[in-house]
Amino acid sequence: MDWQAFLLTVRLAVLVTGILLLLGLPIAYWITYSRRRWKFLIEAVVAMPLVLPPTVLGFYILLALGSKSPVGVWWESLTGHTLAFTFEALVIGSVIYSLPFTVQPLAAAFSTVDQKFVAASATLGASRLRTFLRIILPLSISGLMTAVALTFAHTMGEFGVVLMVGGNIPGVTRTVSIDIYDQVQATNYTSANQTALVLLAISFVALSLVYALNRRVWALWPWR
Amino acid sequence: MRTLLAAALLALLCALPTRAVAGELTVAAAADLSLALQPIAAKFQRETGNSVRLSFGSSGDFFNQIQNGAPYDVFLSADLGYPEKVIKLGFADSGSLRTYAVGRLVLWVPRGSQLDIDHEGMKALLDPSVHKIAIANPQHAPYGRAAVAALQHFQLYEKVAKRLVLGENVGQAAQFAESGNAQVGIIALAHALAPSVRPLGRYALVPTDSYPPLRQGAVIISRSKNKALAGEFLKYLAGPESEAIFRQFGFEAPKESR
Numbered sequence: 001m002d003w004q005a006f007l008l009t010v011r012l013a014v015l016v017t018g019i020l021l022l023l024g025l026p027i028a029y030w031i032t033y034s035r036r037r038w039k040f041l042i043e044a045v046v047a048m049p050l051v052l053p054p055t056v057l058g059f060y061i062l063l064a065l066g067s068k069s070p071v072g073v074w075w076e077s078l079t080g081h082t083l084a085f086t087f088e089a090l091v092i093g094s095v096i097y098s099l100p101f102t103v104q105p106l107a108a109a110f111s112t113v114d115q116k117f118v119a120a121s122a123t124l125g126a127s128r129l130r131t132f133l134r135i136i137l138p139l140s141i142s143g144l145m146t147a148v149a150l151t152f153a154h155t156m157g158e159f160g161v162v163l164m165v166g167g168n169i170p171g172v173t174r175t176v177s178i179d180i181y182d183q184v185q186a187t188n189y190t191s192a193n194q195t196a197l198v199l200l201a202i203s204f205v206a207l208s209l210v211y212a213l214n215r216r217v218w219a220l221w222p223w224r
Numbered sequence: 225m226r227t228l229l230a231a232a233l234l235a236l237l238c239a240l241p242t243r244a245v246a247g248e249l250t251v252a253a254a255a256d257l258s259l260a261l262q263p264i265a266a267k268f269q270r271e272t273g274n275s276v277r278l279s280f281g282s283s284g285d286f287f288n289q290i291q292n293g294a295p296y297d298v299f300l301s302a303d304l305g306y307p308e309k310v311i312k313l314g315f316a317d318s319g320s321l322r323t324y325a326v327g328r329l330v331l332w333v334p335r336g337s338q339l340d341i342d343h344e345g346m347k348a349l350l351d352p353s354v355h356k357i358a359i360a361n362p363q364h365a366p367y368g369r370a371a372v373a374a375l376q377h378f379q380l381y382e383k384v385a386k387r388l389v390l391g392e393n394v395g396q397a398a399q400f401a402e403s404g405n406a407q408v409g410i411i412a413l414a415h416a417l418a419p420s421v422r423p424l425g426r427y428a429l430v431p432t433d434s435y436p437p438l439r440q441g442a443v444i445i446s447r448s449k450n451k452a453l454a455g456e457f458l459k460y461l462a463g464p465e466s467e468a469i470f471r472q473f474g475f476e477a478p479k480e481s482r
Contacts, residue, residue: 067404081355084405085389167389167400168361181392185284185364187309 001194004171005179012087012175013155016094020102020151023095028106029132050100058164061093065165085167090175093161101150109143110136142213149213153206157199247274247453250295252286254302254440255395256327256367256414260473261300264466272460274453282393284364290315290445297448298457300324300440302394303366307441316443317451324461325475327438328413329370330427332401339408341428346378349408356389358400358409367394370435371410377434401425413474439478 031043049057065083066072075083083089113136121131137144159177166173168182176195183192253261258280265276279286283301290299290310299316301307304323310316331341331348339348349357360368368390375381389405391397394412401409402424416427442461444454460466467477 062399062403062405065405072404082405084400084403085356163392167356167358167406168392169389182361182363184288185282185361185392187284187287 001191001198002174002176002179005174005176006195006198008087008171008174009156009176012090012094013152015091016098016155017102017148017151019091019095020098021148024099024102024106024147024151028103028110029136031103031107032110046103047100049097054097054158054160055164057097058093058161061089061096061161062165065089065092084165085169085173087172089165090162090173093165094155094158097158097161098151098154101154102147105143105146105150106140109140109146112143113139145213146210149206149210153203156202156206247272247450248277249274249297249450249453249457250277250279251298251300251457252279252281252290252294252296253300254283254286255280255393256302256412257300257325257440258395259418260325260414260470260475264461264469267465267469268457268460272456276457282364283366293447295447296445297450297454298442298444300442300461302327302438302440304439304441305366307443310443310445314446316445320444320455320458321441322458322462323439323478324442324458325440325470326478327367327370327440327475328432329367329374329430329435329438330411330413330416331430332398332409332411332416332425332427333407334401334404334425335423337407337425341408341426345428346374346380346430346434349375349380349384354384354407355387356400356406356408357384357387358389358391358397358406358411360394360397360411361390361392365391365393366438366440367397367410367412370438373435374410374430415474417472417474440475 027042027046031039031046062084063069064071065075067076067082072083083092117135117139118131121135122128126134157177158175159181162173162175162178163181166175166178168174168178176199180192180195180199183189183195251261251265261278261280265278268274269276279296283303283306286294286296286299286301287306287310290296291313299307299310304321307316307321311318311321331346333339333341338353339351341348348354359371360366362368362372372381375384389397389400391400395415397406397409398411398415398421400406401411402421410430413427413429415421416425442458444451444458448454462478470477
């Protein structure tokens with residue numbers, strides 16, 4: 001078991017989940033409440049990472065971050081090194097790759113909130129932000145939990161994008177799933193097995209949490 | 225209407241031939257062969273009338289698949305280690321192992337690079353403009369092991385270890401350098417000579433005495449039902465026509481490197 005890779009992956013997953021919550025909440029809110037006719041385009045873009053092979057995302061991210069692209073050149077002039085093969089590159093790649101796993105549960109939860117409460121809140125003079133924080137979000141708590149659990153688990157187990165943009169540097173970009181792949185390639189099956197079992201357990205716990213929450217067994221939680 | 229369409233489709237599917245009548249060989253081949261092997265297999269098909277199906281991938285992946293009963297007839301590895309292991313585990317015929325080609329290692333830089341790899345050779349890696357050096361993963365990729373051996377031979381390994389980025393195989397290492405994300409790649413001559421890569425940069429051969437020869441081994445899989453044909457194909461690989469093609473695509477004939 002490569003603890004360095006494990007801790008790195010947890011760090012990546014926590015960071016990506018945090019960033020995606022900040023990005024995903026407004027996007028999901030907009031998708032739920034916007035009446036723009038071209039809304040479906042944004043919905044399609046958000047859902048794309050679900051259907052695209054990670055190799056496609058990884059390939060384009062590698063090109064977009066490379067020293068031949070404007071983004072790559074700008075980053076290099078700023079920091080003195082290229083963006084590919086860094087932890088930051090993994091964060092950027094994972095944020096794109098896991099975006100639908102945050103936005104879709106949130107949007108689904110927001111859309112089930114009874115509009116009467118929202119309207120009542122507005123007539124009582126609450127701002128939109130206040131209505132969102134005091135009415136919509138508390139009523140969507142299981143969707144929020146689902147989004148967090150799915151995003152975290154999905155980032156923990158991500159392989160294709162990391163393989164394409166990471167460069168497999170120990171302590172920087174070597175994640176657990178890459179480590180498992182390397183161990184299998186090098187025929188170290190025992191080591192691969194140990195690490196794989198840990199990932200299996202984490203996925204199971206995360207998904208159990210999601211289904212338990214959706215069954216509302218936590219109805220006794222104080223804030224509900 | 226819909227049922228009719230479904231029935232027609234089903235009938236069509238059943239009518240399709242499921243298996244070719246002539247001999248069909250399924251070959252698992254290391255990724256560095258992806259260019260050289262296709263013309264060789266095409267020639268073999270034309271001359272013998274048998275068809276050859278080529279699967280390209282990492283030797284380590286094939287090793288795992290063969291252990292789990294993958295239906296290959298021939299395994300063309302990028303090294304001798306995996307074929308030897310396959311034989312030891314009883315999944316390949318022990319008498320069938322032979323070296324069919326020898327790979328060469330090159331330093332590769334993208335077009336426009338200021339590095340003087342022709343004169344400085346491996347020492348060019350110490351240039352401050354080199355932030356990242358792409359190699360294949362030495363843990364399991366033969367070209368990665370050769371690259372590390374060459375770096376150690378020139379006493380550069382400790383100095384550049386922090387700048388190494390690892391591709392899952394030598395093809396990915398080449399891609400890291402081609403895309404400009406790494407300033408130098410230590411890759412296979414077979415990749416540097418590929419028509420799609422050639423205009424993108426230049427290369428310098430890494431001296432052969434600095435790394436163990438990259439002998440690539442072939443074996444016939446024990447479960448194969450086409451062993452006679454597999455033997456014929458291996459013999460064809462060692463023939464003069466194949467040798468010329470291998471050379472053209474960046475490999476040496478086995479005897480030269482002895």
